[in-house]
Amino acid sequence: MFFGMIMFYFARGIFGDVGARPLSKPDRAQSSEPAAGNTGRMITWAGIGLALVVLISGLLLYYEYPKSTSYVLGPLVGLMVAVIGYTVTDPQLRGVEKDRVWVVVILSLFTIFFWMAFEQAGSSMTIFAADYTDRTLEGTQAMAFKIINTILTIAPLAIVTWVLFLLAKETAKSYPMSVLFISLSFVVIWTISLWMLYRDFRNEAAEVPASWYGILNSFFIIALAPLFSKMWEKWNPAGPIKFALGLILLGLGFGVLAYGGLSIEQGAKTASVSMIWLILAYWFHTIGELCLSPVGLSYVSKLAPARLVGMMFGVWFGATALANYLAGFTASYIDKISEEYSMTVFFLIYTVVPISAGLILIVLNGFLKKKMHGIH
Structure with a gap:
């Protein structure tokens, strides 16, 4: 990350005037700040x-x-309530603009349910992988995993290296220090990757690291994104429906984990559940993310008035921040819930909540489409 920061510092001129300090104060109509309101509204x-x-x-x-x-x-x-309240009570917001701002607020609130569950990947799902999943492979299975892991490691790294090599050829004379630092970064990355693969191939058996399952999301995104792009060309539902599909698919992924955890005894600290349940869960989660995530920021920029775009992006990312906090907060109860009830009950919570939110969005679809005033 440090090398990356240095690389961007030395190459900051590559984008021309993009991101440069403005020479004059922008016109208020184009400003990302809300229209001026009275001090009383802000204090309220x-x-x-x-x-x-x-x-x-x-x-x-x-x-x-x-x-x-x-x-x-x-x-x-x-902070979220104060910002949203201050924004939607802007006296200059009327008619179509106000309706569209409310749609952004509503969709932002529903994304909380999505990311709160989705970000379990870094907490409760990793705990499930580490303590409750059979990660030991032997013989043919171990060799198959090593080969797959090598492909998943080397292929994207080789593609990115080649692209950056072509970029370096074009920019080396203008930004030599930037090229130097990015080259050093990739030397370190390649060294670590090859050492890891060499270490794995030396061992006859293989134990899949608990953190390894996290790469499945990135792999599925790369593999499935082109298919979704083609699918949306032929069948392109309204934004709220895509949000709903994302939430429902996410819930189904946790339903898979809940089913896979049925064999785990109440209060058990370890178990050996098949890894197929984790793989299927990540599959559903990625499909859900492809339905919801690309749509979200696009709708903020489409629906928000020009002067409020910055503020509405703040609302969107504020909702994401709240969701990430709630993800960690709720994940902290995994031991308590699994001891008092079961691991299945814990994951059923993340099954029911997103699916319920998705069904509510389907019900609200007509209302939200009307408030979007032609934005698809």
Whole structure:
């Protein structure tokens, strides 16, 4: 990352004036700031946000004290409500503009349910892979995994290296230091990758690292993105339907994990569930992501008025930040829920919530399409 930062620093002139400091103050109509409102409106929503911070933080401390570590949830929710409230009560927002801004807000809120569940990949799903999945392979299976792992490691690395080599040929004279640092970065990456593959091939058996399953999302995206691009050309439903499909498919992925966890005894600390359930879960999750993620930012830019685009992107990423926090917060209950109920019950929560949200979006589709005023 440090080399990457240095590389971008030395190549900052490659984009010309893009990202440069503006020479004059932009016209307010084109500004990303909300239209001017009275100070009272700002104070009102700041007060509401602060009240929510105190209320939520107080409730969490009351129910979890002295073990509470939930210091972020209250400020996140309070800030989100204050920003959304201040934006939608902008006195210059009227008619079509106001309707479209509300659609962005509603879709942003539904993405919370998606990313809260999706980001379990870095927490509860990794725990499931490490402690509850049979990751040991022998004989033919071990060799097959080593070959697949080599392809998944070398192929994308070789493609990216070739592309950057072609770029370096064009930019070496103008940005030699940038090319030097990116070359050093890839020497390090290739060295680590080849050492890892050499180490794996030396061992007769193979144990799939728990973190390895995380690459399946990237692999499935690369493999399936062209298919989805073709599919949307022939069948291109409205944005809310794509959001709903993403949520439902995500829930089905966790349904697969819930089913795979049926053999895990209540309160068990380890188990040997087949890895096929994790692979299928990542498959469904990636398909869901391909339905929802590319659409989200596109709709923010299409629906938000020009002067509020920056603010609405802030709302969108604020919702994502809240979702990521909730992902970690809810994942922390995996041991408690699996001990009191079962691992299946834990994953069923992430099955029911996204699917329910998706079904609600399907019901709201007609209303949201009307409020989008022709934006598909």
